[in-house]
Amino acid sequence: MNLTALYKGHFIDTPTPGQFRVRKDAIAIVEDGKLLSLEREVPAQFSSLPVKDSGAGVVIPSFIDLHVHAPQHMQMGVGLTLGLLDWLENHTFPRESRFADEAYARSLYPLFAAELLRQGSLRSVVYGTVHLESTLILAQALEKAGLIAFVGKVNMDRNAPDDLKETSEASFKGSEEFCRRLAGQGRVRPIVTPRFAPSCTKKLMKELGRLSQRLNLPVQSHLAETLTEAQWVSQLFPESRSYTDVYNDCGLLGPASLMAHAIFLNDEEINLIMERESTLVHCPSANINLGSGIMPLGRYLDRGVNLGLGSDVGAGHTLAMYRSVVQAVQASTLLRILRPEENHRAVTLSEAFYLATMGNGKFFTRQGWVPCGAFEPGMSFDALAIDMGLPEAVDLSPLNQLERFLYAGDDRHIKTRILAGRQL
Ligand code: GUN
Numbered sequence: 001m002n003l004t005a006l007y008k009g010h011f012i013d014t015p016t017p018g019q020f021r022v023r024k025d026a027i028a029i030v031e032d033g034k035l036l037s038l039e040r041e042v043p044a045q046f047s048s049l050p051v052k053d054s055g056a057g058v059v060i061p062s063f064i065d066l067h068v069h070a071p072q073h074m075q076m077g078v079g080l081t082l083g084l085l086d087w088l089e090n091h092t093f094p095r096e097s098r099f100a101d102e103a104y105a106r107s108l109y110p111l112f113a114a115e116l117l118r119q120g121s122l123r124s125v126v127y128g129t130v131h132l133e134s135t136l137i138l139a140q141a142l143e144k145a146g147l148i149a150f151v152g153k154v155n156m157d158r159n160a161p162d163d164l165k166e167t168s169e170a171s172f173k174g175s176e177e178f179c180r181r182l183a184g185q186g187r188v189r190p191i192v193t194p195r196f197a198p199s200c201t202k203k204l205m206k207e208l209g210r211l212s213q214r215l216n217l218p219v220q221s222h223l224a225e226t227l228t229e230a231q232w233v234s235q236l237f238p239e240s241r242s243y244t245d246v247y248n249d250c251g252l253l254g255p256a257s258l259m260a261h262a263i264f265l266n267d268e269e270i271n272l273i274m275e276r277e278s279t280l281v282h283c284p285s286a287n288i289n290l291g292s293g294i295m296p297l298g299r300y301l302d303r304g305v306n307l308g309l310g311s312d313v314g315a316g317h318t319l320a321m322y323r324s325v326v327q328a329v330q331a332s333t334l335l336r337i338l339r340p341e342e343n344h345r346a347v348t349l350s351e352a353f354y355l356a357t358m359g360n361g362k363f364f365t366r367q368g369w370v371p372c373g374a375f376e377p378g379m380s381f382d383a384l385a386i387d388m389g390l391p392e393a394v395d396l397s398p399l400n401q402l403e404r405f406l407y408a409g410d411d412r413h414i415k416t417r418i419l420a421g422r423q424l
Pocket residue numbers: 069084088092195196222225286312315
């Protein structure tokens with residue numbers, strides 16, 4: 001079946017981080033959900049087809065959120081001035097416990113999926129809770145909203161409240177069953193999810209490492225988000241050389257591994273991440289809210305580390321990835337200003353936008369999806385039409401319109417959402 005559609009507009013993307021590519025008044029020819037080409041005119045063989053014109057606005061690749069906690073959606077903004085560990089204990093864990101109740105999950109997860117859609121995050125990599133059935137309900141909610149996602153059942157077999165703590169055996173078996181029940185070629189697929197080293201025993205993490213290898217599944221976790229947590233890890237795992245090494249020892253570090261935060265890594269750890277081709281996920285909103293620290297993003301970019309960007313809701317306070325893009329720029333700018341002796345550089349807006357689209361898209365591509373994240377021939381046609389609705393006299397260039405949207409726009413300015421050629 002050859003379903004062809006034509007879209008006209010000012011297309012902006014970042015196939016490489018260094019700069020925005022702007023193609024004004026272009027025609028996108030989309031066939032079977034993929035971009036065939038971007039043309040200046042409608043080619044003769046398609047002249048009978050209608051052209052969907054996005055008008056004066058801009059068309060950009062839809063956003064991808066590489067790190068987000070669905071059960072924390074409703075607590076965004078709550079208790080965020082506590083540090084990480086107190087926030088987990090006082091707010092997050094008690095709230096996550098409530099997802100033992102499937103009716104509760106059924107009532108809340110569709111709202112999370114709707115908000116991802118509204119904010120233009122059409123692909124995401126999502127944490128559920130330790131609860132198998134509720135996390136399957138989360139996967140169904142994302143599927144039903146038409147979104148593409150990886151979803152993980154969280155594992156914790158220590159240092160968690162009693163009602164969230166599983167036995168190692170139950171945690172592993174639950175994950176295995178979760179991955180089996182969600183496996184397949186659907187839009188929503190499983191990801192192995194040890195929460196973070198402090199809440200998992202080595203025995204459990206090793207089993208999860210083997211599970212990911214046996215079923216060829218990706219892995220997500222948290223790494224070196226705060227100094228207190230990192231010190232705790234060195235006490236809990238005295239035999240490991242570093243925090244990163246704990247995951248490596250357990251077979252959890254590979255090209256399909258996403259490690260969120262990674263603020264406090266030494267050179268040896270960065271080299272290990274690069275050797276394993278794992279991806280570090282920057283979550284600037286959460287890092288500033290919880291007072292954790294600032295990832296040296298510019299330095300990682302310059303070293304060629306695989307990088308992505310996440311909202312990390314609910315430690316992050318918005319699902320809008322366009323805000324995370326700006327926060328990444330702001331955080332790196334603060335690092336440069338505040339620690340001049342360390343020679344940090346601010347990242348550019350195009351670099352941050354690249355992470356939220358093309359950079360994050362590489363994770364999906366590596367997992368066997370049709371490539372996504374930019375408007376290149378053969379890529380999945382994932383797009384948002386943005387219109388700021390400014391008076392014509394303001395006369396902003398397409399690139400200036402995009403800049404204004406990223407900093408000061410909101411979901412009202414997202415007029416159309418298209419995923420794999422399908423309007424949602
Ligand atoms: N580390 C372990 N769990 C969490 C979580 O839910 N959020 C954040 N930001 N860090 C964590």
